[in-house]
Amino acid sequence: MVDVGYQPGPDQTPYQDMNQGLQRLREEELEAVPASCMGDDMEELRRHINGCEAEFTRRLRRFDKGGGYAATTALTAKAWLRWKCNFSPSNAADRVAVSRELDSLPQATEAFADGDFSYQHAAMIARTAEKLGDKMEANAETILVTAAKELDLSRLHIVTVKLRHVIDPDSVLDDANKSHELRFLSLSQTLDGVFYLNGRLDSVGGAILQTALNALSGPPALDDERTPKQRRADALVELARRQLDGGQLPEVGGQKPHLVVTADMATLSKQPGSAAAELEWAQPIPAETARRIACDCSLTPVFQGAESHQVAAGRTSRVIPPAMRRALVARDKGCRFPGCDRPPAWTDGHHLKHWADGGPTLPWNLALLCGRHHNRVHEEGWRLAWGSDGELIAEPP
Ligand SMILES: [Zn+2]
Ligand SMILES: [Zn+2]
Numbered sequence: 001m002v003d004v005g006y007q008p009g010p011d012q013t014p015y016q017d018m019n020q021g022l023q024r025l026r027e028e029e030l031e032a033v034p035a036s037c038m039g040d041d042m043e044e045l046r047r048h049i050n051g052c053e054a055e056f057t058r059r060l061r062r063f064d065k066g067g068g069y070a071a072t073t074a075l076t077a078k079a080w081l082r083w084k085c086n087f088s089p090s091n092a093a094d095r096v097a098v099s100r101e102l103d104s105l106p107q108a109t110e111a112f113a114d115g116d117f118s119y120q121h122a123a124m125i126a127r128t129a130e131k132l133g134d135k136m137e138a139n140a141e142t143i144l145v146t147a148a149k150e151l152d153l154s155r156l157h158i159v160t161v162k163l164r165h166v167i168d169p170d171s172v173l174d175d176a177n178k179s180h181e182l183r184f185l186s187l188s189q190t191l192d193g194v195f196y197l198n199g200r201l202d203s204v205g206g207a208i209l210q211t212a213l214n215a216l217s218g219p220p221a222l223d224d225e226r227t228p229k230q231r232r233a234d235a236l237v238e239l240a241r242r243q244l245d246g247g248q249l250p251e252v253g254g255q256k257p258h259l260v261v262t263a264d265m266a267t268l269s270k271q272p273g274s275a276a277a278e279l280e281w282a283q284p285i286p287a288e289t290a291r292r293i294a295c296d297c298s299l300t301p302v303f304q305g306a307e308s309h310q311v312a313a314g315r316t317s318r319v320i321p322p323a324m325r326r327a328l329v330a331r332d333k334g335c336r337f338p339g340c341d342r343p344p345a346w347t348d349g350h351h352l353k354h355w356a357d358g359g360p361t362l363p364w365n366l367a368l369l370c371g372r373h374h375n376r377v378h379e380e381g382w383r384l385a386w387g388s389d390g391e392l393i394a395e396p397p
Helices: 014-027 035-065 077-085 089-102 106-113 119-135 138-150 153-167 169-181 203-217 228-246 287-295 308-317 322-332 371-378
Strands: 184-189 195-200 260-264 300-304 347-351 366-370 383-386 392-395
Touching: 035 077, 035 089, 035 106, 035 119, 077 089, 089 106, 089 119, 106 119, 106 138, 119 138, 119 153, 138 153, 153 169, 169 203, 203 228, 228 371, 260 287, 287 347, 287 371, 322 347, 322 366, 347 371, 366 371
Parallel strands: 260 300
Antiparallel strands: 184 195, 347 366, 383 392
16 A cells, blocks of 8 residues: 555645645556555555545535535536536436435445445445335345445345345335336347347346356367357357257147258259258358258258159158167267267257268268257368268368
């Protein structure tokens, strides 16, 4: 901690005293001070900042109550704060409301003035007292002040909810209901065919989704170069894909919902000049993506063109029959891509030689691959082959 060794002059205003103290701190050459000393300094400064905020709030209360703004053209203390202190409308309103509420909270006011917690902590105590109204007691204030001195804002918020639930459970239920009303989800598609997801969930809905996404993401594998955001996006798609695969979703138009791919055999066998495949709800997709989707017929391909009748007749041979899938699970025990440990439930059956190119649906031509590695093999062009030791060898493109 820096000893500024400062004595105020007899004729100085408090602001000159503060400025001189600050000036001495600013003049200190920090490179000459061990970095480890900064911690104590920052704690001390934070107390001063908190104390300054408390003093600002105390003066604002006097200004607001006494109509100090009337000496200017501002019509309210809130308008004055926006005008002179550049607060946003919501921040200015919050400052005024908090200053009013703290008037009836002596313990919080004192601890705030001592610099024991930040303005945001004081505001959270004030808002809790406002919600509790007549039910706010000195005992409750003691609990909040003690918690605010120890906890960060998110933990303090948990304490405020628990406290309110003890004193006034109806108001907590009311908050939850209001928050539930504000839920929404929008899924919009751009001209490029990209989907944007935007939404808001109440705390229970969010917790359900978070739990499911966490379960699907798991801890990242060593070679997993995806960002956390990419992993979450993949987990959400995986969640939906499994629901479609599991066939437990309600029927739509008399059918179990499934992804419909429309592609010519020419496209699936990647003949030059063939059309792009189409996916219901989405833009045209590249042939290789259609081949991946059609690789394991957990997703139903729909065919068109002259070959469609032959394909329809031969289609059953492309579905990996349940008995063969069980055999694959027993053999592969999960994704077979070198180094991957995704469990069987997360995998597709991949045809090493695609059935559209004449590859048979037989165990020696099949390997289980997780979604990410299936994508790597099709869209990213990695090549797979069985090695002499029975392991799958993956070659980068
Ligand atoms: Zn495949
Ligand atoms: Zn894998």
